[in-house]
Amino acid sequence: MTMAVGYAALSVMLLSIVAWRLATRYRCASIADIFWPLHHLLAAVILLVLLPAADSWMHVIVMGLLVVWATRLATHLTVRQAGAPEDRRYRAIRQRVGDNFDSKSLLLIFVPQSLMAWVMTLLLIPALSAPAWNLFAYAGLGLATAGLILEVAADVQLAAFLKDPKSTRVLDTGLWSICRHPNYFGEWLFWLGMAITAFSLSDNFAFLAALPMLLLTFLLLRFTGVVRTESDLHSRRPEYKAYQEAVPAFFPNPFILWRKIAEHVADRPKRSGRQMSWWALLLVLGTDSIEPASADVDGAQTWFFDVKIDGKDVGYHSFTTRRDGDGFDVEARAEFRYKLLGVTVFSYDHEVFEQYDLNMCLQSIASETKTNGDVQRLRGSANAGSFVLQTDVERVVDESCLITFAYWSPSLLTRQKLLNGQTGDLVDVSVAQFTPPGEGFPKNAYSITGEKIDITLGYNTQGDWRALESRLGNGRRLSYHLRP
Numbered sequence: 134m135t136m137a138v139g140y141a142a143l144s145v146m147l148l149s150i151v152a153w154r155l156a157t158r159y160r161c162a163s164i165a166d167i168f169w170p171l172h173h174l175l176a177a178v179i180l181l182v183l184l185p186a187a188d189s190w191m192h193v194i195v196m197g198l199l200v201v202w203a204t205r206l207a208t209h210l211t212v213r214q215a216g217a218p219e220d221r222r223y224r225a226i227r228q229r230v231g232d233n234f235d236s237k238s239l240l241l242i243f244v245p246q247s248l249m250a251w252v253m254t255l256l257l258i259p260a261l262s263a264p265a266w267n268l269f270a271y272a273g274l275g276l277a278t279a280g281l282i283l284e285v286a287a288d289v290q291l292a293a294f295l296k297d298p299k300s301t302r303v304l305d306t307g308l309w310s311i312c313r314h315p316n317y318f319g320e321w322l323f324w325l326g327m328a329i330t331a332f333s334l335s336d337n338f339a340f341l342a343a344l345p346m347l348l349l350t351f352l353l354l355r356f357t358g359v360v361r362t363e364s365d366l367h368s369r370r371p372e373y374k375a376y377q378e379a380v381p382a383f384f385p386n387p388f389i390l391w392r393k394i395a396e397h398v399a400d401r402p403k404r405s406g407r408q409m410s411w412w413a414l415l416l417v418l419g420t421d422s423i424e425p426a427s428a429d430v431d432g433a434q435t436w437f438f439d440v441k442i443d444g445k446d447v448g449y450h451s452f453t454t455r456r457d458g459d460g461f462d463v464e465a466r467a468e469f470r471y472k473l474l475g476v477t478v479f480s481y482d483h484e485v486f487e488q489y490d491l492n493m494c495l496q497s498i499a500s501e502t503k504t505n506g507d508v509q510r511l512r513g514s515a516n517a518g519s520f521v522l523q524t525d526v527e528r529v530v531d532e533s534c535l536i537t538f539a540y541w542s543p544s545l546l547t548r549q550k551l552l553n554g555q556t557g558d559l560v561d562v563s564v565a566q567f568t569p570p571g572e573g574f575p576k577n578a579y580s581i582t583g584e585k586i587d588i589t590l591g592y593n594t595q596g597d598w599r600a601l602e603s604r605l606g607n608g609r610r611l612s613y614h615l616r617p
Contacts, residue, residue: 141179141180141254145172149244153239156235166220167211172251174200178196180261196261199257202281206284217480219506255345256342266334273329273330274327274330277322279322280319283322285319290308290309291309303373305380310380314382317359318383318384320349321353328342328343328345353383433454436453436615438450438601441612443610444612459490460490460491465485481505483503484501493542495520495535496515497514497515513557515535518531528557532550535559540598562583565579575599589601600612600614601613
């Protein structure tokens with residue numbers, strides 16, 4: 134056994150060097166996340182090959198379950214990270230370490246990560262080598278299977294939420310209504326099941342069963358999981374605080390869980406066996422193509438535009454406004470990816486929250502923009518006839534009523550100065566009505582021009598925004614196409 138454990142440790146450390154070389158080549162330490170499940174899989178394969186052969190076929194089932202977990206998670210992370218900037222957790226470490234981050238990250242991130250995965254995989258030793266199984270071992274394997282299904286289902290719901298143009302600011306439905314991180318909790322249950330199996334199959338394995346679970350619990354709760362994920366959500370999504378107060382972070386409240394199960398059983402019609410088979414298949418494959426319908430929110434209006442450059446799809450830009458007795462709350466999100474020969478050459482992600490009073494005067498703004506991985510943040514609030522902006526430095530704009538490039542509001546067309554919601558710059562613009570630029574463009578067309586600005590907006594006869602076109606600096610044409 135000692136030789137098998139040693140070779141497993143050596144193999145994952147060698148794989149960590151491969152991950153490190155890829156990360157330094159592409160200057161993206163997020164690659165480490167993709168290799169996390171692959172370290173487990175490699176270590177398990179080494180253990181399976183070198184440990185004495187078990188008389189039971191259960192080791193094949195255990196390995197099959199691990200293969201599904203590892204390949205699904207690695208694929209999910211690869212798809213999610215393709216073309217995306219480096220995760221903010223790694224950017225924070227990169228900024229803290231400085232210029233030598235690439236060389237230091239091998240011993241700082243990649244090797245420790247591989248050894249943590251190796252420690253976790255030691256849980257599998259009894260399941261891979263025990264000659265006979267007992268009832269508790271089977272129960273542990275069942276819990277691991279349930280945890281895997283929960284993890285995948287949570288990721289499916291999150292992916293559908295992010296793709297839904299009418300999604301609210303915080304996902305608080307489905308599994309995400311019983312805890313704030315059901316995908317992490319599902320992973321914890323997966324390995325807890327493996328730990329129960331290990332403890333049940335070996336009289337001397339209590340310590341090695343408990344140690345990996347303590348390590349995983351620390352990672353998910355305090356290190357790379359809940360705490361790191363929520364560290365700056367208050368600034369990016371102010372409404373997240375209410376979600377935190379209402380929903381537990383990791384371990385579901387058993388009373389809430391029971392109520393959700395009862396509501397699900399009572400309200401949902403029984404599915405046929407064939408329907409359930411397709412659902413189970415989707416969970417195992419981890420597809421993110423399921424998009425549940427989203428009910429309209431009272432007092433809210435949403436615009437979702439597909440964005441093209443010279444007719445080529447590059448992403449989307451969505452706007453949601455909510456009106457109450459005090460004014461408007463506005464949320465806008467944009468994600469652009471321009472690719473050549475399948476390679477992303479330009480990426481742009483923008484998220485902004487704005488508040489206006491009933492006179493369409495900006496009261497507050499909070500935005501974050503990522504351009505090819507570079508992050509820019511803007512905060513601002515109205516203050517006694519002026520507006521205080523905070524980027525790298527604080528500055529005051531002596532304007533009593535500001536408005537950003539709020540295309541959705543016709544009030545934009547009456548202004549001569551607009552606030553750039555990305556940089557905080559006040560921009561001089563000229564607005565003029567003119568003949569629509571082409572067939573199919575709304576009849577009420579307006580041009581907005583200024584330094585490096587050439588935008589055409591289209592509104593219907595009721596004043597609702599319906600189209601946008603712009604000439605970019607390189608001569609290309611950017612166009613917004615409203616989804617019906």
